[in-house]
Amino acid sequence: MRIGVFDSGAGGLSVVKSLIKSKYFDEIIYYGDTARVPYGTKDKNTIIRYSLEALEFFNNFDIDLLITACNTVSAYALEDMNQQSNYPVIGVIKSGVMAVERHNIKKDDSILIIATRATVASNKYQDALRDLGYNNITAIQTGLFVPMVEEGIFSGEILDATMQYYFRDISTPSALILGCTHFPLISNSLSNYFKNFPTLIHSGEAIVNYLEINYSLEEKQDETKLKIFASDNVSGLRRIAKKWLSF
Numbered sequence: 001m002r003i004g005v006f007d008s009g010a011g012g013l014s015v016v017k018s019l020i021k022s023k024y025f026d027e028i029i030y031y032g033d034t035a036r037v038p039y040g041t042k043d044k045n046t047i048i049r050y051s052l053e054a055l056e057f058f059n060n061f062d063i064d065l066l067i068t069a070c071n072t073v074s075a076y077a078l079e080d081m082n083q084q085s086n087y088p089v090i091g092v093i094k095s096g097v098m099a100v101e102r103h104n105i106k107k108d109d110s111i112l113i114i115a116t117r118a119t120v121a122s123n124k125y126q127d128a129l130r131d132l133g134y135n136n137i138t139a140i141q142t143g144l145f146v147p148m149v150e151e152g153i154f155s156g157e158i159l160d161a162t163m164q165y166y167f168r169d170i171s172t173p174s175a176l177i178l179g180c181t182h183f184p185l186i187s188n189s190l191s192n193y194f195k196n197f198p199t200l201i202h203s204g205e206a207i208v209n210y211l212e213i214n215y216s217l218e219e220k221q222d223e224t225k226l227k228i229f230a231s232d233n234v235s236g237l238r239r240i241a242k243k244w245l246s247f
Contacts, residue, residue, distance in 0.1 A: 004066040009037030011181035012069030018204030035232035040116020051077035075122035095210035113139040115179030149182040
């Protein structure tokens with residue numbers, strides 16, 4: 001199986017790491033729109049337009065399905081992308097919500113969603129969780145984490161100060177949904193901030209489980225091949241991939 005992974009920048013590599021670890025895929029084609037990252041500050045129409053342009057890129061490859069690793073794209077452009085593609089386009093929000101149930105989070109447990117401004121404003125996570133009966137949900141935009149991760153800041157004083165800024169009025173949740181693919185790279189720091197209490201919901205792990213449930217996957221003996229493309233500075237993205245995929 002050959003799959004595509006699309007993200008607004010480097011963040012989707014955290015999903016790629018989980019996909020490679022699963023050993024289900026022969027080849028992964030990754031495309032990061034690094035020239036226009038982040039998407040989380042853009043308006044809906046711009047997000048959809050950028051996403052459909054990315055879809056045109058993947059039409060150059062014979063892929064079996066496409067994963068939109070970007071939560072913002074999953075929130076706003078998934079329907080449009082599926083209407084214009086010849087293969088399934090799968091987002092990460094539905095799988096993330098399913099992971100909450102899989103981790104046996106109780107209906108009245110506190111759930112904290114951290115994501116970009118656009119993802120939070122879409123209410124996709126909040127609505128899907130409420131539909132399942134969860135009633136103690138807080139969603140906050142934590143967009144400053146994105147450029148920090150892009151700069152390789154996974155811990156330290158700057159990140160600590162930013163977490164204090166965002167979470168100063170937030171009680172420790174039972175579950176923490178990492179609603180942006182950049183955030184798994186700072187998962188250790190997030191866990192430490194909340195004293196290792198919350199269950200972390202990670203897009204990469206969640207999407208692998210979703211694919212296992214919904215597709216006939218067979219574990220491969222050979223290593224998964226990875227090809228990386230970008231709208232700008234592809235060599236820089238490949239350097240990041242070399243570092244992150246061994247992180």
